[in-house]
Amino acid sequence: MTAIITAENLTMHFGDKDVFDQLNFEIRSGEKISLIGHNGVGKSTLVKLIIGLLKPTSGMIKRHEVNSRKIRIGYVPQFRNIDADAPLSIASFVALNIGSSWHPWLTKSEKSKVAAVLEQTHLKELKDRPLALASGGERQRAYLAQALLANPDLLILDEATASMDVDAKQEIMTLVDQIVTDQKMTLLFVSHDLELTKQYTDRYFLLAEQKISTGSSKQIDAETLKGVEV
Amino acid sequence: MFAFDFMRHAFVASTFIALTCGIIGVFVVARELSFLTHMLSEIGFAGASFAAFASISPLVGMLAFTLTSSALISGLSVEKARRESTISAVSSLFIGSGILFLALANKSSKYATQILFGSIIGISLQGVWQLVILSLVVLLTIWIVFRPLMFDSFDPVGAKANGVRTQLISVIFLILLAVSVSVGAQIVGSMLVFILMTIPASTAKALGRSIKQLLLISVATALLGVWLGIWLAYITNWPATFFIAVIEVAFYLVALLIQRQRA
């Protein structure tokens, strides 16, 4: 399998704060990977480096080409701040990510693209509901749909299942797994939930003490993580 | 009333200003930049006073001052600027220097009143053209950056996550805001440009359920306000600015009542 993301001696500091040092890893096309580690260890920071939202202190992160074009990354951030009274239906929220154009309105083909991701994420019936009135699970699916609209090669979910109940977690992960498998995407799933990471990913990255380690998701247990609180 | 040139000028100019402020205002409210709009209108006052002192056109003075300060502000993060109490200090400084420039320019207090509270009935044909062209430039720019501006204004985290160049969008928007404040100040005065930039959009926010509705309601209430205001000024000889302010606030109060009823 070909590498789509490569990190070489990737180091990130915020002022005095040493988040991690000299990370070396590779994400290959089609992999389903989880990123685990305790709160504040730098998972979201690593994701932002992968996307290019942050610049590393030193070292480098390389985003390879896919089918001789730039790789497309779909990213569902950990935290959103959308006004409770924002004038957004689920459909118009998703459509925000339709891409740029010189005209404001959506063309016919753009509308059908939006309709397709709404269908895919089981939001078709809910499309006109205000985002503010959506449940936690529906909201996560709307975030997912928005990210999928860009047709990503790599899908990154940052704690997408935090604060959801068990059923809702299983529901969204089944959906993610199905979409990622069907469309041959690569998945990077940032989570605290060891059960979910075992169930839905093949390989893990563990961030601890400024270092990264990896192994098969099957091996994720108290022993592998040796005293690391996750 | 359209038999008079000055009424036709007032009508055309105020129509374009209401359009521009109504649309920009929706984004001002979504991006929570009301405080900055207020400051820019005070900076605009200082710019116009400086123009009197330097014997240049007030619009040029306003544009120079508001654009320069927008550029300085975009250096800071807006978040930071909002928290800083220096904002009010800076505003006071601008108001103070505006008064100084006026005194140095040896202008009558009538000029100051005009800058602060507008002179909608006294616009020349050349002034109208100037305003129309600047408004069109602002509206056209918004048209072009509409999608990323909308994304960044209503879902800033998502926009950043999806590769929208949010920094660039913020700078472009601040420039548009500075130009619109200067243009609007020509009609309602720099103290009250704030009204057209924030109240119609707040009315829209209380009533609208989609971004399209927000834009429509904001523009409609801004237009109605200035048209009615000019007409009432014409028949009563009271200042148009007074009527515009009262009408916009009335719309807003009605919108709040409707919103409460819905909830």
Ligand SMILES: Nc1ncnc2c1ncn2[C@@H]1O[C@H](COP(=O)(O)OP(=O)(O)O)[C@@H](O)[C@H]1O
């Ligand atoms: N922009 C920033 N400036 C300074 N410190 C930061 C910044 N972003 C994150 N940090 C710090 O870096 C560390 C890692 O944060 P984060 O990547 O959010 O952790 P995680 O996602 O694993 O919970 C934390 O100690 C956090 O306080």
Ligand SMILES: [Mg+2]
């Ligand atoms: Mg995090």
